[in-house]
Amino acid sequence: MNVQLFDRVKCSECPIRHRAVCARCDEDEIAILDKIKAYRTFKAGETIVWRGDDLTHVSSVVAGIATLSKTLDDGRMQMVGLLLPSDFIGRPGRKTLDFDVTAASDVTLCSFERGPFERLLTETPHIAQRLVEMAMDELDAARDWMVLLGRKTAREKLATFIEMLVQRSHLPGSDIPKLILPLTREEIASYLGLTLETVSRQFTQFRKDGIVEFTDRRHFTVTDHAALLEATGDDADGGVIV
Amino acid sequence: MNVQLFDRVKCSECPIRHRAVCARCDEDEIAILDKIKAYRTFKAGETIVWRGDDLTHVSSVVAGIATLSKTLDDGRMQMVGLLLPSDFIGRPGRKTLDFDVTAASDVTLCSFERGPFERLLTETPHIAQRLVEMAMDELDAARDWMVLLGRKTAREKLATFIEMLVQRSHLPGSDIPKLILPLTREEIASYLGLTLETVSRQFTQFRKDGIVEFTDRRHFTVTDHAALLEATGDDADGGVIV
DNA sequence: ACCCTGACTTGACCTAGATCAAAGCCGATT
């Protein structure tokens, strides 16, 4: 993904136009955003926001993947969120974040200065509404993750993680889930409350079970989606009765 | 807590007047709420809202304690939130909840019918703002809990739970934390991602370590608050340097 | 007073996943 390229993209052609914080905006509102937005990019591994730092910008992720994580004094780390394209960084009424935001891959953000953006919020209910909606979705996701962290086995955790990738990257048209693994084993472990060794072992098991197939370390396909769902430990059926 | 009593309480004398969803309302706005509110009570153990059920009312907890919990098909359960007085049940733009809400003790709610309340929301920014603020706080709490569930030891989990009780029930004036344990060992275990036996063992350990002292099963005092903080595993010092 | 009953404690044992340690693998660098 080329920054310079993105720099010239109009909102109307933006890949996340209909999912991001601007999703509900009409043409006039988009025109305002278009004027005050600025793309920013971060290399894989760079920290986008430090916990507690003054948030100069709020942003939408346009491309790439970022992680939200918290660290205990002794170094133990827990990821508390994963940002994929269209996800938002920043919160109404907060100047700081209580976690680090890190680029897991190269990341392109569509950013707004916080001050102007918050002023805009008061005048543009479509943005405020969408922001609240997105925050509510995050809260739901956080609670699902609490169940995963508190009660699921290592196998169930990894299955749930893979299924989440399928859900989030599966475009309604296509049907063969060919996936890119956006995180290292260590990062996945941090997300799932496991160690990297356990994650690796579970991947191996899924391979042996014929549930996934790797082409290389970062690319794989789900070869048995039913078995994957079964392995998540969640209410498996979405209403399908045979 | 007597229902009949509460039925006659004016908002202006309500114990949660300045912390609940109505916290920012002025006298005129409160007058409107006062007219459409209704108290409802639930006995300990009763379910207040079933996951997925149509939410007829939204409510603030006035007295008592309620739990939010999710259950996996095979019965494993994880609490995903604890509602204390002033906490809110219901969400802007949602007709259902994705978890069960259960009365852990006898509970008194201040309820509004969902329809009228949501209409009110659009006209009363003070309520909408406060609701968003409270949701954001919940999201923060959920993320802290993810760290607890994913990375903390049993001892750290229980210490964090007790410290949370201290924080939430410690009125700024008083200074001897004499606490009521609002949950059974099993419920605490469900909240902490542990088993009830482990919770019991850790309580015993804290007793032996002289950190807490029980008068009976539900009442105790924190006798060594510094040691309690130390045991939580969090950044212990709130800036205090000796 | 005396059961019940449900909540709690304690002990013995077991296991999933952590920890420690050693290779493999692969892309980047020279």
Place this chain on the structure above:
DNA sequence: AATCGGCTTTGATCTAGGTCAAGTCAGGGT
């Protein structure tokens, strides 16, 4: 093409916390 340095895999061992199984305790009802 050889070396290097991050990842990743795999194996051996350890342990925190789960599981199973007795008790113990306290309060409420008859």
